[in-house]
Amino acid sequence: MPVAVHTPKPKVLIPEKVSPDGLALLQGQFEVHEKKGLSPEELKAIIGDYEALIVRSETKVTAELLEAAKKLKVVARAGVGVDNVDVASATKHGIIVVNSPSGNINAAAEHTIALMMSVARNVGDACASIKAGKWERSRLVGVEAKGKTLAIVGLGKVGLTVARIANGFGMRLIAYDPYANPNLAASASVTLKPSLADILKEADFLTLHTPLIASTRGMIGAQELATMKPTARILNVARGGMIDEDALLEALEAGTIAGAGIDVFTSEPPQPDSSASRLIAHPKVVATPHLGASTKEAQENVSIDVCEQVVSILSGELPRSAVNAPIILPEEYRTLQPFVALIEKMGSLYTQHYSSHFSTSGKTAQQFRTTFDITYEGSLANLNTTKPLFAALVKGLLTPFTSSDGLNINLVNAEILAKERGILINEARSRENIEDKPYSSFVTLRARASRSPSHQRSDLSRSNSPSAAKTLKKPEEDQIIQGFVSANRPYISRLDRFTGEFVAKGTLLICRNFDSCGKIGFVGSQLGAAGVNIRSMCVAPLHEDVEEVEGEVEGNEALMILGVDRPVGEDVVKGLVKEEGVLEVSVVTL
Numbered sequence: 001m002p003v004a005v006h007t008p009k010p011k012v013l014i015p016e017k018v019s020p021d022g023l024a025l026l027q028g029q030f031e032v033h034e035k036k037g038l039s040p041e042e043l044k045a046i047i048g049d050y051e052a053l054i055v056r057s058e059t060k061v062t063a064e065l066l067e068a069a070k071k072l073k074v075v076a077r078a079g080v081g082v083d084n085v086d087v088a089s090a091t092k093h094g095i096i097v098v099n100s101p102s103g104n105i106n107a108a109a110e111h112t113i114a115l116m117m118s119v120a121r122n123v124g125d126a127c128a129s130i131k132a133g134k135w136e137r138s139r140l141v142g143v144e145a146k147g148k149t150l151a152i153v154g155l156g157k158v159g160l161t162v163a164r165i166a167n168g169f170g171m172r173l174i175a176y177d178p179y180a181n182p183n184l185a186a187s188a189s190v191t192l193k194p195s196l197a198d199i200l201k202e203a204d205f206l207t208l209h210t211p212l213i214a215s216t217r218g219m220i221g222a223q224e225l226a227t228m229k230p231t232a233r234i235l236n237v238a239r240g241g242m243i244d245e246d247a248l249l250e251a252l253e254a255g256t257i258a259g260a261g262i263d264v265f266t267s268e269p270p271q272p273d274s275s276a277s278r279l280i281a282h283p284k285v286v287a288t289p290h291l292g293a294s295t296k297e298a299q300e301n302v303s304i305d306v307c308e309q310v311v312s313i314l315s316g317e318l319p320r321s322a323v324n325a326p327i328i329l330p331e332e333y334r335t336l337q338p339f340v341a342l343i344e345k346m347g348s349l350y351t352q353h354y355s356s357h358f359s360t361s362g363k364t365a366q367q368f369r370t371t372f373d374i375t376y377e378g379s380l381a382n383l384n385t386t387k388p389l390f391a392a393l394v395k396g397l398l399t400p401f402t403s404s405d406g407l408n409i410n411l412v413n414a415e416i417l418a419k420e421r422g423i424l425i426n427e428a429r430s431r432e433n434i435e436d437k438p439y440s441s442f443v444t445l446r447a448r449a450s451r452s453p454s455h456q457r458s459d460l461s462r463s464n465s466p467s468a469a470k471t472l473k474k475p476e477e478d479q480i481i482q483g484f485v486s487a488n489r490p491y492i493s494r495l496d497r498f499t500g501e502f503v504a505k506g507t508l509l510i511c512r513n514f515d516s517c518g519k520i521g522f523v524g525s526q527l528g529a530a531g532v533n534i535r536s537m538c539v540a541p542l543h544e545d546v547e548e549v550e551g552e553v554e555g556n557e558a559l560m561i562l563g564v565d566r567p568v569g570e571d572v573v574k575g576l577v578k579e580e581g582v583l584e585v586s587v588v589t590l
């Protein structure tokens with residue numbers, strides 16, 4: 001009686017508060033563990049059990065933690081900034097880092113405006129004063145935003161949203177961002193300036209909206225503050241570390257800066273007695289504990305956004321916002337996804353079929369070839385990026401070798417791994433008309449024969465002429481697999497010298513046999529006797545380009561591809577090739 005095999009569900013760890021709206025998507029298919037308040041040591045001790053980690057800004061995802069994360073496939077940042085994640089280390093380990101690039105933009109922008117108005121009208125100070133029983137109207141006179149200059153550093157998603165709201169207040173808008181889109185800037189009535197110095201001197205309010213990276217760390221220090229108007233007010237809802245907290249405190253004390261609204265700090269929560277703590281306590285400062293993204297709406301958005309991506313990644317699909325992988329446009333993503341599955345299966349078929357098969361002379365293993373040409377034909381040739389397809393091929397080629405040592409191959413590390421293993425993949429596109437075919441695109445994988453002077457005639461990559469194809473002869477021929485997608489299912493349409501369409505799925509028994517009567521019956525009865533049920537069958541005759549060569553057996557051969565319901569044992573395979581007529585058998589699982 002077959003024994004039911006229990007496959008454990010992948011585990012997802014969430015060490016911070018993440019909205020339940022997204023987590024609901026994970027329940028059922030994964031084991032979801034919400035464990036708040038873990039120390040770095042405690043986190044490191046348990047991370048090895050998890051396939052996915054979902055964090056916000058508090059968890060430090062260090063190289064040391066990632067080293068211990070043996071099963072981890074994805075770090076999902078439920079927010080924008082990934083400065084708390086060692087992305088380079090994640091890339092090295094093949095761990096995908098995803099974020100939610102737009103889920104909390106509006107929240108961060110509105111919080112910036114809230115701080116700007118609070119600083120302008122002394123809301124923090126006034127609130128503390130009235131709660132203390134005072135009534136200080138003349139001490140707490142503020143300024144208006146209307147007519148003032150708002151200087152924006154970093155005109156990305158948050159910066160632009162702030163600009164659009166501030167435009168409604170009647171503010172004059174200037175920005176410094178060397179990579180900004182001038183059309184977007186103009187449409188938000190923002191004048192781009194060529195340098196930081198240019199906007200600092202004109203600012204009545206200065207607001208920061210860049211990521212924390214090498215070029216922005218410490219970008220506002222004593223020198224920069226000294227060039228600003230004494231009436232200027234500074235806002236930071238981006239990251240601590242971009243403003244020198246000591247220098248800002250000094251400027252506020254000296255009265256050379258009028259006030260500040262600060263949501264983020266160099267160390268969070270700030271250490272007691274640190275400059276950040278003194279800034280928070282300063283009467284001219286309105287401070288909040290990193291609340292930029294803390295709205296119900298933003299938390300729902302980011303949670304759903306990253307949880308959907310965790311589901312995709314753990315299901316072997318592409319994420320939409322990977323930080324350490326090429327960005328794919330949504331429409332391209334839809335086109336690519338079925339081909340990612342097809343190409344991975346073509347690579348895996350290649351490795352399994354050619355690396356080990358049974359023939360009349362016993363089990364033989366061929367040398368794994370390392371030079372491949374992959375050609376995308378038809379509408380697939382128009383894609384902007386084929387990186388996910390490249391990664392899928394590397395994964396398909398290597399996974400049959402490497403699954404046991406747990407190597408995690410994905411679009412993040414595929415290129416590095418291919419290089420490390422000496423695999424050379426040449427990608428080509430062909431826009432040739434394929435209107436005569438029943439599908440819009442197809443893919444050809446060709447493993448090049450090793451070159452020696454006497455074999456050069458067989459190298460089809462150097463000549464596409466039909467006469468070159470006719471010279472194909474064992475043992476120096478190229479190995480060819482062709483495939484296409486129909487109704488989202490991956491099909492193989494050519495395997496070596498044989499053409500026939502079969503679905504690349506499940507366990508397949510691939511038999512090369514003499515193209516003569518009785519072979520199907522013989523194989524069927526052998527499998528039946530072994531209790532193996534045949535679910536599908538395809539007979540693939542010789543490809544039309546391959547000429548029947550007099551005196552050679554190839555001209556009289558066909559492939560029989562049988563989809564079977566269970567793995568086929570070695571004894572059954574040996575029994576098949578013993579009988580004259582079945583020349584070679586391989587078993588592959590796709």
Ligand SMILES: NC(=O)C1=CN([C@@H]2O[C@H](COP(=O)(O)OP(=O)(O)OC[C@H]3O[C@@H](n4cnc5c(N)ncnc54)[C@H](O)[C@@H]3O)[C@@H](O)[C@H]2O)C=CC1
Pocket residue numbers: 080081082101104105108153154155156157158159176177178179180209210211212215216237238239263264290291292293294
């Ligand atoms: N306080 C909070 O809760 C939140 C904070 N944030 C922070 O806001 C930052 C910005 O977010 P988005 O606008 O979504 O990012 P974004 O990537 O859309 O925009 C960042 C902009 O900064 C510009 N930039 C980069 N280096 C620069 C430099 N040296 N000088 C001037 N400009 C530079 C880029 O060209 C880009 O246009 C995030 O990185 C995150 O750290 C985001 C959301 C919530």
Ligand SMILES: O=C(O)C(=O)COP(=O)(O)O
Pocket residue numbers: 056057058078079080081082104290291292293294
């Ligand atoms: O999205 C961001 O970059 C933020 O700073 C939000 O941080 P949080 O998720 O609230 O810890």
